[in-house]
């Protein structure tokens with residue numbers, strides 16, 4: 508079966524009729540995958556699945572309430588054709604995706620848009636969300652209209668479940684990893700922000716129990732990290748492994764590394780004239796959270812401000828109990844045993 512439309516179409520310009528036709532074909536294709544998804548195993552063995560159900564697919568868990576993603580992954584696996592020049596940003600949810608999107612977009616488009624000048628600044632990151640600058644592959648809007656600039660896309664798909672062409676085309680992948688305790692803390696806050704309809708908030712100990720059993724969207728968190736980490740050792744020129752904590756601690760070094768890896772190294776002049784610092788500032792939590800603070804847009808599923816909370820390292824100590832911290836540290840030590848992955852916080 509071939510994809511009903513040309514799937515790879517950078518910044519496609521299509522007519523309204525073509526768009527309508529594309530959507531109709533896409534929803535019938537997705538419907539076929541929905542039938543497959545309904546036969547996947549779920550975490551029904553657990554009390555919490557009443558309000559936090561997860562499908563199990565190719566060794567990872569996917570939130571059943573956001574069930575579109577599993578169909579989308581199946582569709583992408585069967586039909587997505589990556590190009591060798593594409594750049595894929597990858598992360599487990601709540602690991603700093605928004606930040607990575609902003610940085611990669613700003614680096615790749617630094618000669619195109621103005622951040623500061625006497626005239627009106629034109630940089631998209633001064634007015635719109637990083638999520639609108641870099642599309643999320645397994646989303647409905649991307650599948651319906653796969654347009655993007657510079658071949659830059661983001662995915663949460665685990666390495667072993669990526670569409671095969673992403674590996675075989677030899678394109679580059681940047682993975683951002685974060686301390687699991689902060690990932691859980693961020694995810695739990697996010698879950699409850701989603702419930703601004705007054706429904707019962709998710710309790711932290713419930714979120715903790717599921718997370719530590721590997722049940723987070725695209726989890727287990729640890730297996731997600733291990734997949735990309737090992738790939739970065741096997742294919743260092745094609746897979747770059749970054750850490751949120753390193754970006755916080757030494758942003759210039761990490762941003763320079765990122766720019767070099769994606770083929771947009773800073774020139775000596777740029778390093779000298781403060782260009783790296785300007786990008787870091789533009790993509791910093793302070794600036795982006797300000798730009799995206801009035802995020803309630805009716806046309807969007809999620810508001811822009813939902814991706815910004817504190818943006819710091821180690822906030823988990825303010826929420827997790829000592830017992831939770833010890834359990835997560837133990838899992839992390841066991842899972843990452845023999846791997847050079849560690850976190851300060």
Ligand SMILES: Nc1ncnc2c1ncn2[C@@H]1O[C@H](COP(=O)(O)OS(=O)(=O)O)[C@@H](OP(=O)(O)O)[C@H]1O
Pocket residue numbers: 598599600601602603604605606689692693694696790791792793795814815816817818819822
């Ligand atoms: N620019 C910048 N710098 C540093 N940190 C940032 C930035 N933007 C977002 N954040 C923080 O990242 C957390 C959200 O994670 P993600 O962006 O991965 O979320 S998502 O997966 O796209 O839904 C979430 O972390 P917590 O504050 O710990 O909840 C955000 O605040």
